[in-house]
Amino acid sequence: MSRPALLLVAVAISACAGSQQSARTSELLFATPEAELARQYAPDLYARAESAWVHSGDSQGRKDEQAADDYRTESRLWLAGAVAEAERVQLDRRRAELQSEEERWAKQLARDQEASAAVARDISRHEANAIALREAERLAALTESTTMSAATLDAVLTRVRLNLALAEALGATDEQLLPLRERVDVIARKRPNSARTAEALLRDSEILIGQMRADWPEPRPGASTALVETASVTGFAADRLGSAVLIRSERFFGSNGQVSTATVRRFIGLLRAFPHGPVACQVAVPELGSRVWARRVAQLVERFGRMGDPERVSTSMVATESLGAGTVQCTFAAYREP
Missing domain, CATH: 3.30.1330.60 (OmpA-like domain)
Known part of the structure; x- marks a missing residue:
């Protein structure tokens, strides 16, 4: 049974008791932890309960027992309502706190996921770059008449794509990038085994980056x-x-x-x-x-x-x-x- 219900039961019991016993019961009700919470979280209702209690004392002083009992009953009812309202306010505040906590954790989770995705992208980029560096070194030792392996071609194409992404970040236009991207697509599709074609593409992608860097007054x-x-x-x-x-x-x-x-x-x-x-x-x-x-x-x-x-x-x-x-x-x- 909830605290407001208990208070209502107390109201019914107290109505049947004597006035002296009712006064002691009311004093005990106002001294309970529930009443203290009602005073904090439902001050308006609590004030009405106190006011009714004061009126009951005044009536008791005038020997008007009926009025005193009525005011005591009213005081208990207002206090029961104040306790119920205090519980509702506490529940609403706790619900708001939980919701705020959930939102905070959701935002933190989103930030963590975004950071994890960024780290994953960095790792993938560095891994691809490392592979390109390792494999493209093989191309550097080839002569114009030497064939190259499929793995070396894939490494060079990866390196060229990274170069084009860097050139775009440095300000290269679509007009500058499109011819090189088309050459990448053609080589990736036809897969020539001559090192010369792939080497020329790699060199031209580096030159495009140089054209972007040339606008800088000095190396960054x-x-x-x-x-x-x-x-x-x-x-x-x-x-x-x-x-x-x-x-x-x-x-x-x-x-x-x-x-x-x-x-x-x-x-x-x-x-x-x-x-x-x-x-x-x-x-x-x-x-x-x-x-x-x-x-x-x-x-x-x-x-x-x-x-x-x-x-x-x-x-x-x-x-x-x-x-x-x-x-x-x-x-x-x-x-x-x-």
Whole structure:
């Protein structure tokens, strides 16, 4: 039985008791925890119960027992109503608290799910990028006449798609992106086994990124990391120094001493992808007075001179035993981390 019902029973019992017993019962009712809650949560009804109780005392003082009993009954009824109202208010408040708690947890869950989805996207992107880097390195070692595996082709296509997404984020237009995307679709559908077609697509996607970067007054933070990564993909050893990025390759000259067209083409593509600042190249030779190596380096300089910005690259010879003869290392001075 609820507390309001108990109070109503008390009303009926008290109506049959004597006035002295009724007074004591009323005093006990106002001193209960339920009455205290009624005073807090239903003050209007509680005030009416108190007022009726005061009137009952006044009537008792005038020896008007009938009026006193009526006021006591009224007081108990108002108090019972106040207790019921207090319970309702408490239930409503608790319900509102629970609803607010549910909404808070729902929002937290949504945030957690969104964060988890973002982490999953980052993991997927990094995994795809790592696969592309690992597999595309195989392409860098291929010559124009060498076939490539299906796995290498898939890796190159993945890398190109990542490059196009980056170019779009950097501001490339649909007009710039559409031709490359169409080439991706054609190669993915026809799946040629010649490395040259896939290599050209990879290089052109890097060049598009370079066109977007060319609008920057200087390399942005993280550009040196991107340079190292891209150089590795295109077949160059790369090290990030404190003040620059160093690119190195032993493939600029073939076994017959001729300049490798494929390597020069990849290097020029790298220059276009990272268009800021001068690049200083050194060719390791057995001795500075070697006429053979002087002619070979002159041929390399002539090839570099065919690029759109020939003055950007300076080339010199260095006699060293730490690098194999014909090894070329180039310093990208503008790509330094703050």
